[in-house]
Amino acid sequence: MNIKTSNLSFKYDKKAAKPVLNHLNLDIKEGTVNVLLGLNGCGKTTLIKLLAGLEKPTEGSVIYGDKNLKDIKIRDRAKIFAYVPQQANVTNDIPVRQYLSYGTTNTLAFYEHPGKEEMEKVEATANRLGISHLLEKNLGEISGGELQIVLIACALIQNTEILLLDEPTSALDMKNQNLVLSILKSVAKEGKTIILSSHNPNHALFLDSNVILINNGVVCDEGKAKELIKVNKLIPIYGEHVCVSKDLGYEEISFK
Amino acid sequence: MNDKKIKKRTIIFLTASIVALLIFFILGLMLGRFNIAIDDFFKAIFTSDASLDTQRSIIVNLRLPRTIMAAFVGMGLSLSGLLYQETFRNKLVSPDLLGVSTGASVGAAIAIVLGLSSAFISIFAFLMGLLTVFVTVMISKLFRNGSSTILLLSGIIVGGFMSAILSLIKYMSGDITTLASITYWLMGSFESANMSRDYILMGVVVVCIVVLLLITHPINLVNQGKAEAQTKGINYNFYRGLIIVLSTVLTAISVCFCGTVSWIGLVIPHIVRLIAGRDAKRTIPLCITFGATFMIVVDILSRTFTDSEIPLSAVTGLLGTVIFVIILIIKRRKLNEHKDI
Numbered sequence: 001m002n003i004k005t006s007n008l009s010f011k012y013d014k015k016a017a018k019p020v021l022n023h024l025n026l027d028i029k030e031g032t033v034n035v036l037l038g039l040n041g042c043g044k045t046t047l048i049k050l051l052a053g054l055e056k057p058t059e060g061s062v063i064y065g066d067k068n069l070k071d072i073k074i075r076d077r078a079k080i081f082a083y084v085p086q087q088a089n090v091t092n093d094i095p096v097r098q099y100l101s102y103g104t105t106n107t108l109a110f111y112e113h114p115g116k117e118e119m120e121k122v123e124a125t126a127n128r129l130g131i132s133h134l135l136e137k138n139l140g141e142i143s144g145g146e147l148q149i150v151l152i153a154c155a156l157i158q159n160t161e162i163l164l165l166d167e168p169t170s171a172l173d174m175k176n177q178n179l180v181l182s183i184l185k186s187v188a189k190e191g192k193t194i195i196l197s198s199h200n201p202n203h204a205l206f207l208d209s210n211v212i213l214i215n216n217g218v219v220c221d222e223g224k225a226k227e228l229i230k231v232n233k234l235i236p237i238y239g240e241h242v243c244v245s246k247d248l249g250y251e252e253i254s255f256k
Numbered sequence: 257m258n259d260k261k262i263k264k265r266t267i268i269f270l271t272a273s274i275v276a277l278l279i280f281f282i283l284g285l286m287l288g289r290f291n292i293a294i295d296d297f298f299k300a301i302f303t304s305d306a307s308l309d310t311q312r313s314i315i316v317n318l319r320l321p322r323t324i325m326a327a328f329v330g331m332g333l334s335l336s337g338l339l340y341q342e343t344f345r346n347k348l349v350s351p352d353l354l355g356v357s358t359g360a361s362v363g364a365a366i367a368i369v370l371g372l373s374s375a376f377i378s379i380f381a382f383l384m385g386l387l388t389v390f391v392t393v394m395i396s397k398l399f400r401n402g403s404s405t406i407l408l409l410s411g412i413i414v415g416g417f418m419s420a421i422l423s424l425i426k427y428m429s430g431d432i433t434t435l436a437s438i439t440y441w442l443m444g445s446f447e448s449a450n451m452s453r454d455y456i457l458m459g460v461v462v463v464c465i466v467v468l469l470l471i472t473h474p475i476n477l478v479n480q481g482k483a484e485a486q487t488k489g490i491n492y493n494f495y496r497g498l499i500i501v502l503s504t505v506l507t508a509i510s511v512c513f514c515g516t517v518s519w520i521g522l523v524i525p526h527i528v529r530l531i532a533g534r535d536a537k538r539t540i541p542l543c544i545t546f547g548a549t550f551m552i553v554v555d556i557l558s559r560t561f562t563d564s565e566i567p568l569s570a571v572t573g574l575l576g577t578v579i580f581v582i583i584l585i586i587k588r589r590k591l592n593e594h595k596d597i
Binding site for chain 1: 258472480483529533
């Protein structure tokens with residue numbers, strides 16, 4: 001399913017002079033991996049929230065396939081896309097297993113609870129992501145990085161064709177960053193569409209993704225990571241200290 | 257803790273509380289200022305022995321209606337407390353969060369000042385309780401912000417306003433009998449219980465419970481907040497609205513028949529969560545049995561030890577505070593870690 005935004009604008013305060021997102025037009029193709037890059041406050045998180053239907057556009061629209069997002073029922077949205085927030089605002093005192101089972105909600109009637117089949121999905125995904133040992137712990141008892149992986153696991157359990165992830169690696173150490181990005185790479189191979197925001201251009205290179213560069217609420221450039229992640233393209237956004245480092249034997253975006 | 261262990265523990269406590277509920281229900285029919293011995297009790301119930309007519313009359317006409325009322329008020333207030341605490345993600349809120357109890361108190365006080373019958377006191381209390389919550393919701397809409405904090409704040413504002421109105425009514429009520437009636441009503445009592453009131457109470461509580469048991473999974477998701485619920489496929493605004501309406505009706509219907517009863521809506525949900533965690537399919541059934549049992553015990557205590565009845569809120573306050581301290585001691589490790597209780 002393709003995703004389009006048409007003249008998408010958003011203001012948190014309707015009286016604000018400057019919108020957070022300003023007439024944004026995107027055309028995201030089915031089965032692609034797309035990384036949103038840009039400075040803090042440029043509108044990446046807002047864009048992901050608009051795509052997830054958690055904020056209403058001030059102007060313009062979000063189109064999934066041929067349907068406007070506002071015309072898609074909440075239950076049906078959860079069958080199309082899963083969303084991973086930057087910071088989870090979940091209750092601390094429920095077990096990871098119980099939280100992960102919420103990912104199966106889109107397959108249940110309102111009066112049903114996750115059963116044996118759903119719990120098997122939970123266990124299989126937990127095994128795949130290496131978090132089986134956390135299943136009986138409460139969300140408040142695991143580290144920030146582990147929580148991030150749990151949130152991603154829950155999104156994968158939802159089994160949607162589109163994944164929306166807001167800075168999924170922000171709380172992770174190098175090892176877990178690699179784990180999450182590797183998982184996303186393997187998920188992408190299954191044909192899923194992935195849209196994630198990140199502060200690290202190297203993640204786009206690792207994922208060999210499309211890149212959408214956002215600056216001041218508008219798309220300032222887009223294209224394949226290998227073509228777009230160049231010093232001359234990044235300096236206008238991140239500043240003149242951006243450079244290419246070859247210390248590790250391969251090209252990596254770094255700072256002087 | 258392992259999910260299977262929690263499930264097993266929930267089943268054990270649910271079974272034990274059902275047994276306790278049955279035992280205390282029978283004790284509620286036997287005990288009071290006029291105690292009925294166990295053999296007389298069963299003879300009065302199962303035989304038509306004329307020598308036990310007094311006992312039979314006390315059991316059927318006085319104690320049965322008030323014990324049923326105690327059980328259903330206990331269920332209603334406990335459930336309402338649990339739902340408010342979960343929906344607003346604040347374990348320190350009580351069923352009066354949106355001003356329903358203070359509103360009901362103003363309604364009852366107006367009816368008492370007007371010299372209306374006890375049936376009208378209940379009707380005034382019920383309607384005024386609902387009206388107050390309606391005003392709370394309308395005020396929160398003025399802020400054009402759908403957050404729970406704004407609704408909570410509106411509840412505090414409207415609750416405060418209603419408390420002021422209640423103080424004014426008490427101050428201006430004139431004669432001492434009216435003031436005493438208002439004060440007595442405010443402290444809660446099952447004295448006005450009768451079977452026709454019980455049928456209304458039971459009907460409303462049972463309907464609310466059936467709906468709640470059907471939507472336990474959406475309740476769990478609503479507890480996780482709007483973003484979580486909505487992106488998992490749950491219509492957050494609809495279910496949150498439904499939960500608030502059901503909780504409000506449960507509180508209003510309970511309060512209108514027996515006056516305000518404090519602490520139960522705060523304490524029972526905490527006990528239940530200690531046993532069953534935070535899964536609504538486990539906490540709701542436990543809240544029903546625990547709340548009913550607790551309220552029957554409170555009713556027995558309120559009418560057994562003194563010549564005149566002790567107001568319910570005095571008993572629930574005494575028991576509730578002690579139980580709450582015990583709960584805090586049990587949870588002290590989490591408190592020390594500054595974690596959510």
